[in-house]
Amino acid sequence: MKKSMLALTLTALMTVMAACSGTSGGPAAGGESTKSGSSNQGVTNTTQPAEGGEASGEQVELRVMWWGDQARADRTNEALKIFMEKNPDIKVIGEFAPSSGYFDKLNTQLASGTAPDVFFLGGNVVDYAKKGVLLDLSLYIDKELNLKDMDKAMIEYGTLDGKLQHISAGANARGILINTTMFEKAGIPVPQDGWTWDDYAAISKQISEKLGKGFYGTYNFTVDGFDIFLKQNSKQLYDMANNQLGFAEADIRPWFDYWQQTSEAGGVVTPELQVSNPPTDTGKSLLITGKVAMTLAASNQLTAMQGLTQDKLTLVQVPRGPKGTGVVFESSQGMSGYAKTEHPAEAARLMSFWINDPDAAKILGNDRGVPVTAANRTLLEGEANEVDSLIYDYTSRVSKQAETEPFAVSYNLPGFSEFSKLAETTVQEIGFGRKKVEQAVTDFYGGTVKIFDSNK
Amino acid sequence: MRKPPGASDNLTAYTFLLPWLFGFFCLTLGPMLGSLYLSMTKFNLLSPPNWIGLSNYLAIFTEDSTFTRSLTVTFTYVFLSVPLRLIFALLVAIALNKGIRALGIYRTVYYLPSLLGGSVAIAIVWRQLFEGTGVVNQLLARIGIEGPSWISHPDYIVYTIVTLSVWQFGSAMVIFLAGLKQIPADLYEASEVDGAGKLRQFFRITLPLLSPVIFFNLIMSIINSFQAFTPAFMIGDGRGGPLDATMFYTLYLYLKGFSYFDMGYASALAWIMLLIIAIFTAIVFVTSKYWVFYGDGKEGR
Numbered sequence: 001m002k003k004s005m006l007a008l009t010l011t012a013l014m015t016v017m018a019a020c021s022g023t024s025g026g027p028a029a030g031g032e033s034t035k036s037g038s039s040n041q042g043v044t045n046t047t048q049p050a051e052g053g054e055a056s057g058e059q060v061e062l063r064v065m066w067w068g069d070q071a072r073a074d075r076t077n078e079a080l081k082i083f084m085e086k087n088p089d090i091k092v093i094g095e096f097a098p099s100s101g102y103f104d105k106l107n108t109q110l111a112s113g114t115a116p117d118v119f120f121l122g123g124n125v126v127d128y129a130k131k132g133v134l135l136d137l138s139l140y141i142d143k144e145l146n147l148k149d150m151d152k153a154m155i156e157y158g159t160l161d162g163k164l165q166h167i168s169a170g171a172n173a174r175g176i177l178i179n180t181t182m183f184e185k186a187g188i189p190v191p192q193d194g195w196t197w198d199d200y201a202a203i204s205k206q207i208s209e210k211l212g213k214g215f216y217g218t219y220n221f222t223v224d225g226f227d228i229f230l231k232q233n234s235k236q237l238y239d240m241a242n243n244q245l246g247f248a249e250a251d252i253r254p255w256f257d258y259w260q261q262t263s264e265a266g267g268v269v270t271p272e273l274q275v276s277n278p279p280t281d282t283g284k285s286l287l288i289t290g291k292v293a294m295t296l297a298a299s300n301q302l303t304a305m306q307g308l309t310q311d312k313l314t315l316v317q318v319p320r321g322p323k324g325t326g327v328v329f330e331s332s333q334g335m336s337g338y339a340k341t342e343h344p345a346e347a348a349r350l351m352s353f354w355i356n357d358p359d360a361a362k363i364l365g366n367d368r369g370v371p372v373t374a375a376n377r378t379l380l381e382g383e384a385n386e387v388d389s390l391i392y393d394y395t396s397r398v399s400k401q402a403e404t405e406p407f408a409v410s411y412n413l414p415g416f417s418e419f420s421k422l423a424e425t426t427v428q429e430i431g432f433g434r435k436k437v438e439q440a441v442t443d444f445y446g447g448t449v450k451i452f453d454s455n456k
Numbered sequence: 457m458r459k460p461p462g463a464s465d466n467l468t469a470y471t472f473l474l475p476w477l478f479g480f481f482c483l484t485l486g487p488m489l490g491s492l493y494l495s496m497t498k499f500n501l502l503s504p505p506n507w508i509g510l511s512n513y514l515a516i517f518t519e520d521s522t523f524t525r526s527l528t529v530t531f532t533y534v535f536l537s538v539p540l541r542l543i544f545a546l547l548v549a550i551a552l553n554k555g556i557r558a559l560g561i562y563r564t565v566y567y568l569p570s571l572l573g574g575s576v577a578i579a580i581v582w583r584q585l586f587e588g589t590g591v592v593n594q595l596l597a598r599i600g601i602e603g604p605s606w607i608s609h610p611d612y613i614v615y616t617i618v619t620l621s622v623w624q625f626g627s628a629m630v631i632f633l634a635g636l637k638q639i640p641a642d643l644y645e646a647s648e649v650d651g652a653g654k655l656r657q658f659f660r661i662t663l664p665l666l667s668p669v670i671f672f673n674l675i676m677s678i679i680n681s682f683q684a685f686t687p688a689f690m691i692g693d694g695r696g697g698p699l700d701a702t703m704f705y706t707l708y709l710y711l712k713g714f715s716y717f718d719m720g721y722a723s724a725l726a727w728i729m730l731l732i733i734a735i736f737t738a739i740v741f742v743t744s745k746y747w748v749f750y751g752d753g754k755e756g757r
Contacts, residue, residue: 100694101694103715104714104715107501107714107715107717108714110501110502111501111502111719127717131500131502131503131717132502132503133502271698272588272604272605272608272609273588273605273608275605275608275609275693275697275698276587276588276605276607276608278693415716415717417715417716418715418716421695421696421697421711424695424697425697425699425700428610428697428698428699429699432609432610432698432699434699450519454718455717
């Protein structure tokens with residue numbers, strides 16, 4: 001009797017406990033239960049502006065959310081403060097999260113209807129535009145939103161499905177970030193624009209050989225350079241006009257082969273090190289510690305990286321493929337409004353301020369990329385330091401190249417976070433020797449098609 | 457005009473039960489049914505769900521290799537961490553049960569990890585310890601072993617997480633300790649007179665009399681371990697990497713739902729997890745009559 005009671009109690013307990021986990025995936029759908037949860041979460045990260053000014057009744061409250069580190073948060077908050085001084089009728093509340101958890105947080109907020117009025121998005125803007133959660137800004141152009149000075153290509157980039165849904169907050173161009181000090185040590189001349197992928201593989205190998213154990217020529221950027229490779233071979237990641245994949249399985253095989261061969265030759269970082277010190281984590285990057293000589297990076301990253309090392313870094317154009325470098329100026333990230341915001345006009349005013357205001361530009365600098373208006377670019381170039389000048393020099397080289405070899409602005413695939421995870425796993429499967437390249441690429445392409453179909 | 461006594465008794469009982477009933481129906485049963493419904497839809501969080509019947513379940517079982525991999529990882533974790541943690545907890549409990557002084561302090565100190573263990577901070581500490589150049593490898597280097605990169609090689613990272621789980625032996629230990637104190641001392645005295653050694657005492661007296669407690673700890677540990685999330689999320693790269701070696705079931709569920717906008721699929725995964733845990737618990741219960749002794753003489757096989 002006693003035992004059966006215990007059994008009963010324990011079974012009940014088990015059901016309840018398992019149920020807790022069982023529903024943890026679900027309740028966001030239910031709406032109500034998560035609503036309070038996620039808004040609380042929002043508040044914990046809230047940085048209250050210093051403004052003591054109690055709402056004068058007319059004051060509108062605007063929530064803004066971005067990702068990044070503390071340094072970026074400081075700059076952003078300062079810029080927001082200036083915005084409030086110039087627009088006393090608006091009170092801005094900033095929230096931020098580290099990039100790793102940012103989009104999960106945003107997704108939860110969107111699902112529960114508590115998303116901020118303005119939030120930053122990166123290359124995954126397509127995903128959000130497709131789900132119809134972004135504010136159509138077209139109505140505010142030339143009124144609250146001044147785009148007269150903004151680059152046409154950037155306006156075009158933010159126009160999805162014929163509606164302006166995204167305002168780029170900074171542009172950059174990807175290139176090969178080089179630790180020139182390591183090249184000096186190895187006694188190899190620093191590469192110049194116009195090199196090819198064969199040069200790249202050979203130089204990587206040389207560096208590894210000359211510097212010995214623990215030093216490598218390059219990071220493995222199969223995933224980050226994927227779209228560049230496609231463009232160099234007149235393909236693309238995502239054919240937006242026809243809403244289909246822009247490449248076939250046969251198109252990507254050579255790219256994976258290239259990296260496999262370069263790795264076997266010894267020029268590439270080991271997969272373990274790539275995992276423990278990923279190139280995207282500026283604090284841990286082996287380029288900073290002088291162990292890896294080259295990687296693919298966005299031009300605006302040079303500032304942050306150079307700030308962390310004594311070694312001299314520089315940017316060189318990406319090696320050329322059949323159609324050229326495949327690199328153009330692209331939006332690094334930008335702002336979108338929430339479709340359900342109660343203050344769309346004020347949101348538009350904030351975005352307009354962000355891209356046009358010279359004071360804001362001075363504070364924000366190149367942190368999110370080069371400013372998207374010509375006036376602010378000139379302004380920043382005027383007070384550029386050595387590192388900034390390197391960036392401007394690089395971006396102007398890219399612009400000049402793009403005049404003779406134009407490439408269309410491209411977008412990421414819908415379902416991008418799942419796609420990039422798949423791509424990363426594929427590279428690791430090859431790197432850790434779990435799969436042959438051929439098999440890995442076949443599986444990768446199959447998986448990509450599935451993800452695309454589920455999200456298109 | 458008196459009501460029959462039974463009815464008013466029931467009313468009182470239900471009134472007192474009301475808070476619990478409210479919680480059960482609104483916070484447990486409601487969301488559970490909600491997720492059951494969602495598991496049969498395609499739901500991207502932002503637009504209304506579309507009914508697709510059992511397609512999610514079908515896809516999970518027929519064409520999802522990440523699902524099978526995440527099950528493998530989770531089972532490896534459960535089957536390693538649960539026995540190891542229980543054995544460790546039992547050994548420490550026995551050591552503490554020797555009537556040492558300041559028992560309270562030791563008990564508290566050993567219990568602390570299980571309060572902290574699930575936290576993000578400890579997971580980060582673990583990450584630091586087991587890094588390629590972390591403390592663990594430095595110690596190994598002292599004795600001439602070149603340790604692998606525990607957290608960045610897919611073959612080793614799960615063991616790193618298992619050690620974290622074993623380290624949280626505290627709550628099981630406290631329960632074992634209470635169980636050990638219940639075992640009458642005269643049994644040991646009697647067996648000693650009969651010439652039984654320590655080992656024999658352990659297997660013939662301690663273990664059988666402790667079996668109800670082991671039973672309880674086993675069930676709780678299994679349920680907990682299946683639901684492990686934080687260590688995989690923090691010690692791995694948060695995306696199940698490297699190479700899906702930290703793709704615990706709950707992490708996969710989370711990624712599907714909140715990162716990949718596939719809440720219907722995630723709900724289906726959650727229900728499968730519920731079934732798996734239920735099956736395991738049922739197995740333990742069914743086998744329990746062969747190894748759990750309540751010491752009240754009514755085993756009644």
